[in-house]
Amino acid sequence: MINKSTVKLIKSLALKKFRLKENRFLTEGDKNVLEVLNSGYRVDLLIATDSFLAAHKNAAEKAGKVIPATPQEIKQASLLKTPQNSLAVCELPAQNFLPQSLESISLFLDGIQDPGNLGTIIRTCDWFGIDQIFCSPNTVDLYNPKVIQATMGSFSRVRVFYTEIEKLNKLTVNSEITIFGTFLEGSNIYTEQLPQKALIVIGNEGKGISKTVEKYIDKKIRIPYFGDFGNRAESLNAAIATAVICSEFKRLS
């Protein structure tokens, strides 16, 4: 039985101001819930069906409190249209401190707004072995439940930092890191020699890379389109463009 105040708390975690006030975030989707239970997050409350609890007894023991619930009860508390068998209320971890230096390949997201895009980018980075993502302060919040949902568990492995480009740029001074960004007039990513040390800037869904951030770009690249101008897609979705770029940087590494 989930009481009304718990349902209210859960629903409130859709909004950042309540996540900060409660110092909590919500994890939905069985894969994500198992991930938080098994990877050092502090899970205050696990709400799950009897079958989930039976199947994942060891994991469930790591939660501070467990409420067994019917699928109907979970549906009532959930923010999802089609909830699964569990949800977890977790403590917000402290913000990651910026690393001392940049190694290998990492991303800077310049104002990604769509939670699905951020979540998918995190999942894609996890696949391609890119374990650091920097986000401009106006990028959607990592702990938005839709972001967490779209990561499919990858949020527990990829480190996400929120920082201004200026601070990040300082880490690239006297390093071998090249800062890349996609622009219409950039050079063809398929024929360009791509280094193994890079910071790749991904622009906002509608506006692309901001003027402030553009100043720091060392090398402009583009993903070529195929077909006639004016008779094809004007752009790629931001998460799709990110994946194509990550694939190019990593394909023969």
Add this chain to the structure above:
Amino acid sequence: MINKSTVKLIKSLALKKFRLKENRFLTEGDKNVLEVLNSGYRVDLLIATDSFLAAHKNAAEKAGKVIPATPQEIKQASLLKTPQNSLAVCELPAQNFLPQSLESISLFLDGIQDPGNLGTIIRTCDWFGIDQIFCSPNTVDLYNPKVIQATMGSFSRVRVFYTEIEKLNKLTVNSEITIFGTFLEGSNIYTEQLPQKALIVIGNEGKGISKTVEKYIDKKIRIPYFGDFGNRAESLNAAIATAVICSEFKRLS
């Protein structure tokens, strides 16, 4: 002023059974609305703000009926959380007949369920000059408003067919088309010699490629992951995997 029965009609178009009953589909998002107005679709009804109508006078004249509306009125009728300045009710076009043969590169989607994924795949194909997508009958409907929304206008350029793999396979007999599919045990897509004539099968989000479809695969490929097994993403999002594959096939073509 949008009357109640129009609002009811629009809302009903979220469901396929009502789209078929009314023989109509809904287009939202200004870019998509302009696309249907300008590309031969029959638009019965355009609902738009005065500023949209003033800015796109020629396009608006192609609609059978125009209702000027305030943003608040559009919000009431819209299926979107943050509607834009226009929406259009269009006639469902007749189903595409299968082509006589397959040329160059096309996709077969084996049960893609998420509307955002289908829409994004269509947009990605449009970018990469892939102009035919075949969908198994259990793939999400092209005219689902969320699919249309995610295509960002590309649904008017990429031809989408719904068909069983058996029928499609007949078109590849005595042709130079190789049927590709991604499997864990497939060969590395980055080092494989990829032909310019291919049918690429994309599996369902959770279950991958079905047994029925697997029989028709000529060549199994995989997108390699980076990092240790058990400590990385288990899979890529279906639209992301599609984009990486399309990029590999087209990159040096």
